[in-house]
Amino acid sequence: xxxxxxxxxxxxxxxxxxxxxxxxxxEMLRGIWETTKTGRSAELRSKLADQGLTALSVPEAFGGIGxxxxxxxxxxxxxxxxxxxxxLVDTAFLAVWLLNQLPASVELKRAWLPRIAEGRARVxxxxxxxxxxxxxxxxxxxxxxxxxxxxxxxxxxxxxRINPSIDLSRRLYHVDWTPSAETRIGTAxxxxxxxxxxxxxxxxxxxxxLLGLAHRMLDLGVDYAAQRKQFGKPIGSMQAVKHHMAxxxxxxxxxxxxxxxxxxxxxxxxxxxxxxxSHARLAAGEAARLAARKSxxxxxxxxxxxxxxxxxxxxxAWALDATWGDRKYHKRRIDQHILADAAPLGPQHTFI
Amino acid sequence: MRLAYTEKQKAFxxxxxxxxxxxxxxxxxxxxxxxxxxxxxxxxxRTLNRNAFSAVTWPxxxxxxxxxxxxxxxxxxxxxxxxxxxxxxxNGVFLLAPTLMEYGTDEQxxxxxxxxxxxxxxxxxxxxxxxxxxxMAAIRSKAVRDGDHYVINGQKTWSTRAxxxxxxxxxxxxxxxxxxxxxxxxxLLPLNLPGITIRPIQQLNGLPGFAEIFFxxxxxxxxxxxxxxxxxxxxxxxxxGFERGLMLRSPARFQQTARQLVDLYRANRESADADPAxxxxxxxxxxxxxxxxxxxxxTASRLAKGGQIGAEASTNKIFWxxxxxxxxxxxxSILGARAELMAHAPDAGDIGHWLDGFLFAQAxxxxxxxxxIQRNIIAERMLGLPRA
Ligand SMILES: Cc1cc2nc3c(=O)[nH]c(=O)nc-3n(C[C@H](O)[C@H](O)[C@H](O)COP(=O)(O)OP(=O)(O)OC[C@H]3O[C@@H](n4cnc5c(N)ncnc54)[C@H](O)[C@@H]3O)c2cc1C
Numbered sequence: 046x047x048x049x050x051x052x053x054x055x056x057x058x059x060x061x062x063x064x065x066x067x068x069x070x071x072e073m074l075r076g077i078w079e080t081t082k083t084g085r086s087a088e089l090r091s092k093l094a095d096q097g098l099t100a101l102s103v104p105e106a107f108g109g110i111g112x113x114x115x116x117x118x119x120x121x122x123x124x125x126x127x128x129x130x131x132x133l134v135d136t137a138f139l140a141v142w143l144l145n146q147l148p149a150s151v152e153l154k155r156a157w158l159p160r161i162a163e164g165r166a167r168v169x170x171x172x173x174x175x176x177x178x179x180x181x182x183x184x185x186x187x188x189x190x191x192x193x194x195x196x197x198x199x200x201x202x203x204x205x206r207i208n209p210s211i212d213l214s215r216r217l218y219h220v221d222w223t224p225s226a227e228t229r230i231g232t233a234x235x236x237x238x239x240x241x242x243x244x245x246x247x248x249x250x251x252x253x254x255l256l257g258l259a260h261r262m263l264d265l266g267v268d269y270a271a272q273r274k275q276f277g278k279p280i281g282s283m284q285a286v287k288h289h290m291a292x293x294x295x296x297x298x299x300x301x302x303x304x305x306x307x308x309x310x311x312x313x314x315x316x317x318x319x320x321x322x323s324h325a326r327l328a329a330g331e332a333a334r335l336a337a338r339k340s341x342x343x344x345x346x347x348x349x350x351x352x353x354x355x356x357x358x359x360x361x362a363w364a365l366d367a368t369w370g371d372r373k374y375h376k377r378r379i380d381q382h383i384l385a386d387a388a389p390l391g392p393q394h395t396f397i
Numbered sequence: 398m399r400l401a402y403t404e405k406q407k408a409f410x411x412x413x414x415x416x417x418x419x420x421x422x423x424x425x426x427x428x429x430x431x432x433x434x435x436x437x438x439x440x441x442x443r444t445l446n447r448n449a450f451s452a453v454t455w456p457x458x459x460x461x462x463x464x465x466x467x468x469x470x471x472x473x474x475x476x477x478x479x480x481x482x483x484x485x486x487x488n489g490v491f492l493l494a495p496t497l498m499e500y501g502t503d504e505q506x507x508x509x510x511x512x513x514x515x516x517x518x519x520x521x522x523x524x525x526x527x528x529x530x531x532x533m534a535a536i537r538s539k540a541v542r543d544g545d546h547y548v549i550n551g552q553k554t555w556s557t558r559a560x561x562x563x564x565x566x567x568x569x570x571x572x573x574x575x576x577x578x579x580x581x582x583x584x585l586l587p588l589n590l591p592g593i594t595i596r597p598i599q600q601l602n603g604l605p606g607f608a609e610i611f612f613x614x615x616x617x618x619x620x621x622x623x624x625x626x627x628x629x630x631x632x633x634x635x636x637x638g639f640e641r642g643l644m645l646r647s648p649a650r651f652q653q654t655a656r657q658l659v660d661l662y663r664a665n666r667e668s669a670d671a672d673p674a675x676x677x678x679x680x681x682x683x684x685x686x687x688x689x690x691x692x693x694x695x696t697a698s699r700l701a702k703g704g705q706i707g708a709e710a711s712t713n714k715i716f717w718x719x720x721x722x723x724x725x726x727x728x729x730s731i732l733g734a735r736a737e738l739m740a741h742a743p744d745a746g747d748i749g750h751w752l753d754g755f756l757f758a759q760a761x762x763x764x765x766x767x768x769x770i771q772r773n774i775i776a777e778r779m780l781g782l783p784r785a
Contacts, residue, residue: 046406046467047399048691048698115398267780282783287776291715294775298712302691303684309400324684376680383659383683390683391656392474392649393410395690396400
């Protein structure tokens with residue numbers, strides 16, 4: 046029993062953090078989102094690839110590093126903290142997982158996994174749990190759900206219609222396409238459990254990003270409160286302001302280990318992994334929503350502006366909170382678990 | 398990160414489970430805020446001690462089992478799942494003991510700890526005074542040096558279980574002119590000394606759960622001082638850290654209540670579902686009890702690798718006290734008009750304990766440093782916000 050990360054994992058996280066502070070500062074991301082059509086920068090992607098991020102879960106046989114959810118979770122937190130858009134996670138974590146799990150498609154893996162690892166391919170994923178497909182226009186490949194089957198569709202064979210989101214970083218598309226024998230890479234029998242598993246993988250990624258976002262909004266609120274003066278002193282010295290921020294800190298503190306347990310549950314194939322992931326989603330979502338609410342309050346009118354960086358992270362959190370399963374969905378999964386006859390609940394079942 | 402128990406840990410769990418099945422009293426003990434209940438709980442401490450289960454993390458030569466914090470968590474999980482009694486000596490075992498281990502002399506450890514483990518000495522905690530609650534540095538009770546004794550005058554209040562307890566640990570001003578947190582000293586004293594008057598105070602439930610203590614020229618030998626003279630504040634802060642932090646409220650207790658809340662909801666589902674907020678609160682209670690357990694495992698793992706307990710002491714305090722309120726308020730909602738029944742009401746059946754818990758939950762955000770004070774601490778020490 047060891048609920049800590051090892052030195053190597055921590056060192057990797059720190060390296061990514063240092064890199065993102067410089068290479069993905071808020072003004073740079075704004076620039077990309079406001080001036081490009083797809084909202085994605087090839088230059089940033091190749092730098093992320095240099096850091097090894099695109100290769101993280103690609104198996105070594107296909108040119109990757111072959112790591113699991115526990116290694117990803119802190120990286121995902123950093124990506125959230127720095128507001129890096131999800132196409133990286135969708136490609137390098139989710140699409141890689143899905144392609145990897147496909148039983149007999151070595152050719153497909155050979156065609157895509159090495160390119161993903163090198164940062165030369167983006168993959169977008171469409172599943173009915175999300176109304177629209179994120180990043181479809183920037184993608185080199187679409188992995189799409191059809192009656193539980195898995196289809197691989199070149200973007201050229203689909204018609205895309207963009208839908209602006211409150212979050213500038215999100216590029217959401219309605220995708221028109223026709224399933225065919227050529228596009229099918231997994232039957233419904235193969236696909237059903239994989240799509241289900243994908244929801245859990247995605248749930249972890251979203252939770253960890255929400256946690257990072259909550260942390261960022263807390264930090265922005267604290268920084269602002271320490272600098273902004275009213276009544277001749279920093280507003281952060283006033284108790285009402287302090288307590289807003291303290292409440293966020295408590296929420297973040299107790300959401301984090303829940304998210305980490307979910308990561309471990311995915312890696313170990315734990316029987317309750319779906320429940321653990323849903324718990325992580327709800328806890329991280331609550332922390333992020335509270336952080337947004339409290340941080341905008343502490344910022345005053347400044348928090349209501351386009352200029353303040355807070356908006357980028359706040360909008361991101363609001364949008365992510367309902368992707369890959371909204372609150373109703375995740376609550377239902379937990380309900381089903383705790384209300385079942387003879388459910389293993391209580392102090393003896395923390396990790397069982 | 399490896400969230401699986403070792404074979405050794407599993408074997409220990411099995412051992413505790415079997416022992417609890419054989420020893421936990423079949424009927425719940427009376428409240429330890431009654432004389433008979435206090436005696437019955439002391440007997441339970443003795444029973445625990447016979448198997449060195451009174452304080453499993455202490456070294457063996459002091460009456461413990463030398464177990465690590467993860468094993469302690471496993472012990473607590475089995476303890477609460479078995480429905481074992483509340484610990485009448487938790488002030489001693491979970492607050493004073495860790496402080497003694499850190500700051501006591503070998504002589505003091507040998508003198509106090511084995512008797513504490515055996516239930517021979519039950520301890521009360523003496524920080525608060527009428528004018529020093531949240532502002533603990535405003536303590537005025539004095540301990541003036543007279544040869545090899547301190548002479549104590551003043552008053553303590555809200556001292557839990559002091560009505561029947563044997564010993565008190567507390568803070569006293571040893572430098573008469575000193576201000577705030579300077580010149581305070583940590584003193585251990587038996588509550589039967591001449592010059593001590595104890596006035597029980599009834600709590601919300603009508604039982605004398607705490608007391609005022611008056612000191613009139615009470616003489617205490619200097620060797621009863623814990624740490625150096627004037628170092629009391631530092632040592633007391635360490636104790637307060639244990640109180641808010643890891644030991645006082647082990648997560649298993651809340652997980653057990655959360656499980657019972659799920660059962661209560663299931664048994665009353667038809668009426669409970671008329672208010673959708675109830676189901677949401679049950680769900681949240683279960684999730685938060687789990688989260689608290691996970692956070693504690695995380696802290697325990699960190700400490701096992703040589704880490705120090707930090708600001709989580711304050712975040713813990715807020716989290717468990719609010720969780721306890723949520724769970725009991727939810728139970729009250731489920732029970733509806735039956736919720737007002739005292740545990741001993743003939744028609745209460747087995748639901749009366751929810752009211753006991755509800756009443757006690759009201760105190761959670763107040764004792765061990767109010768939640769407002771914890772929020773100040775988090776904002777200033779964890780987040781670095783400026784002081785007023
Ligand atoms: C069940 C129970 C058991 C207890 N057991 C013990 C015991 O064994 N030993 C012991 O020594 N004490 C014990 N106490 C006392 C407890 O530690 C104090 O009640 C607590 O520290 C608060 O002090 P107070 O009651 O004087 O309230 P006050 O300090 O008067 O506070 C009243 C209210 O004002 C708020 N407040 C005060 N100062 C500030 C501030 N700076 N910022 C914001 N809000 C503030 C408080 O948060 C609170 O809401 C116990 C209390 C209870 C309820």
